[in-house]
Amino acid sequence: MDVEEALEFVDHLALTTTGKHLDSLQKAILRGAWDNQKYKEIAQHHNRSEKYVKEVGFKLWKLLSVALGDEQVSKANFRAKLENLQASNIVSLVGNGCIHIGNISADSSQSSKKLQSEPQQKNKFNEKTSNSKPKVHLDLADAPEPNLFYNRTSELTTLENWILGRTRLITILGLSGIGKTALTLQLIPQIQHEFDYIIWRSLRNSPPLASLQTDLIKFCRGGAPVPAPSVPAPYPEERATTGGLPLLEYLRSHRCLIILDDIQTIFSSQQLAGNYQPGYENYGAFFKQITESSHNSCLILLSWEKPREIAALEGENRPCKSLQLNGLDLEAQEIFREKGLAEPEKWSELIDLYRGNPLWLNIVAILIHDLFGGSVSEFLSYDTLFLGDLESLLQQHFDRLTASEQQAIAWLANTPEPADISKIPENLQLSPPELLKVMQSLGRRSLVETVKQNGRSHFTIAPVIREYITNKK
Numbered sequence: 001m002d003v004e005e006a007l008e009f010v011d012h013l014a015l016t017t018t019g020k021h022l023d024s025l026q027k028a029i030l031r032g033a034w035d036n037q038k039y040k041e042i043a044q045h046h047n048r049s050e051k052y053v054k055e056v057g058f059k060l061w062k063l064l065s066v067a068l069g070d071e072q073v074s075k076a077n078f079r080a081k082l083e084n085l086q087a088s089n090i091v092s093l094v095g096n097g098c099i100h101i102g103n104i105s106a107d108s109s110q111s112s113k114k115l116q117s118e119p120q121q122k123n124k125f126n127e128k129t130s131n132s133k134p135k136v137h138l139d140l141a142d143a144p145e146p147n148l149f150y151n152r153t154s155e156l157t158t159l160e161n162w163i164l165g166r167t168r169l170i171t172i173l174g175l176s177g178i179g180k181t182a183l184t185l186q187l188i189p190q191i192q193h194e195f196d197y198i199i200w201r202s203l204r205n206s207p208p209l210a211s212l213q214t215d216l217i218k219f220c221r222g223g224a225p226v227p228a229p230s231v232p233a234p235y236p237e238e239r240a241t242t243g244g245l246p247l248l249e250y251l252r253s254h255r256c257l258i259i260l261d262d263i264q265t266i267f268s269s270q271q272l273a274g275n276y277q278p279g280y281e282n283y284g285a286f287f288k289q290i291t292e293s294s295h296n297s298c299l300i301l302l303s304w305e306k307p308r309e310i311a312a313l314e315g316e317n318r319p320c321k322s323l324q325l326n327g328l329d330l331e332a333q334e335i336f337r338e339k340g341l342a343e344p345e346k347w348s349e350l351i352d353l354y355r356g357n358p359l360w361l362n363i364v365a366i367l368i369h370d371l372f373g374g375s376v377s378e379f380l381s382y383d384t385l386f387l388g389d390l391e392s393l394l395q396q397h398f399d400r401l402t403a404s405e406q407q408a409i410a411w412l413a414n415t416p417e418p419a420d421i422s423k424i425p426e427n428l429q430l431s432p433p434e435l436l437k438v439m440q441s442l443g444r445r446s447l448v449e450t451v452k453q454n455g456r457s458h459f460t461i462a463p464v465i466r467e468y469i470t471n472k473k
């Protein structure tokens with residue numbers, strides 16, 4: 001393999017995983033990596049800053065790592081990795097836009113971001129490895145590209161253990177920007193060998209369950225149209241959830257990993273957390289069915305809100321688990337380092353104020369860089385907490401709240417110390433049972449924090465949310 005063949009290979013891979021060809025800078029980085037050039041030299045030849053070229057390079061290695069199911073692709077080993085893959089017949093360009101990569105093959109004539117195997121097409125690799133490792137069929141068309149990613153080792157280990165332990169339904173919960181999507185993208189290379197099929201779908205356009213299931217079955221059938229069911233599904237519940245289509249049959253006969261992102265879109269606004277919009281209630285029965293039926297597949301849900309029935313289904317020894325994703329810890333300092341902020345001794349204060357939310361931290365780091373030349377202390381000297389672009393993000397969460405939730409969160413915003421909910425103030429027109437229900441719902445939306453004081457639970461909210469609510473008045 002020479003550098004041009006390597007470029008052709010990576011270009012096919014980029015096209016099939018991102019829908020886009022490599023641009024000239026990406027090609028220059030690959031050529032440079034092939035010839036062992038430094039980022040500085042590549043940047044000079046391309047009239048770009050070294051920092052920018054490194055960022056582009058980092059994304060490229062991430063893309064290759066995910067697509068090849070190898071966590072370790074880097075500038076230093078890129079050439080060796082490709083040469084090794086070719087030497088072991090794991091990579092071959094076979095013309096007509098098809099490449100074969102280990103247990104994955106990709107057809108770049110498809111414009112969508114798909115990695116699918118083509119069992120009927122024989123090549124040396126397929127012959128050589130057909131007895132060793134089953135093929136994985138990947139469709140990450142709906143997933144964003146992986147980006148810079150720090151830590152989350154313990155969360156990744158927990159998720160991996162749950163999957164190895166045959167958990168059937170996993171919900172990853174957290175506010176917008178906390179890193180649910182990024183974490184799940186990191187998980188895929190770690191566990192993909194466990195599955196026959198992996199598919200990622202975003203519910204951002206709120207698809208009805210029947211059309212989502214048709215889409216999933218089509219993928220499991222290698223793109224072939226889904227036949228109308230010859231006999232109705234045996235159980236009424238199954239008929240209600242699948243419209244008679246046997247998705248469960250595929251989940252039983254193959255090990256499938258289905259990732260559904262942005263599932264809050266199927267829940268109603270102005271109702272307590274996790275209540276389905278009219279016409280979407282059958283998703284609840286679907287999630288229950290996935291948990292309770294016998295199969296070895298796994299469904300991962302990424303959401304701002306916990307679906308109503310999950311609380312009743314989950315448990316330590318049960319095949320349904322939830323991961324509440326909290327903010328990054330000290331590793332979030334990397335975000336500030338990357339953005340070139342000064343005064344590292346102040347960074348932990350900033351991380352605490354913005355609760356380690358990587359998106360919030362990125363937004364605030366850009367502001368500190370742009371307005372204060374990177375001086376964190378100058379930023380912190382202001383009395384009020386800066387929100388800027390965060391306001392519209394928080395608005396989306398706030399718009400979903402019921403009137404009672406808005407009342408309760410406004411009370412918490414006005415209470416500087418964590419509040420004891422057994423002492424309801426008079427202006428809060430909620431009975432004790434109502435307040436409990438409302439606090440549970442705010443918890444299921446990741447909007448309140450619980451702290452223990454003198455052995456009792458007290459409730460509070462993050463400084464950013466307090467600032468947002470106070471500014472709204």
Ligand SMILES: Nc1ncnc2c1ncn2[C@@H]1O[C@H](COP(=O)(O)OP(=O)(O)OP(=O)(O)O)[C@@H](O)[C@H]1O
Pocket residue numbers: 147148149150151152174175176177178179180181182183303304328358359
């Ligand atoms: N561990 C991490 N290290 C560095 N950056 C991260 C990390 N996790 C997330 N990010 C970055 O933070 C931003 C938000 O992450 P992500 O999109 O995964 O959040 P999310 O929880 O899925 O949000 P939403 O609910 O709005 O979809 C992205 O730019 C992502 O690259």
Ligand SMILES: [Mg+2]
Pocket residue numbers: 180181182261262302
């Ligand atoms: Mg997301």
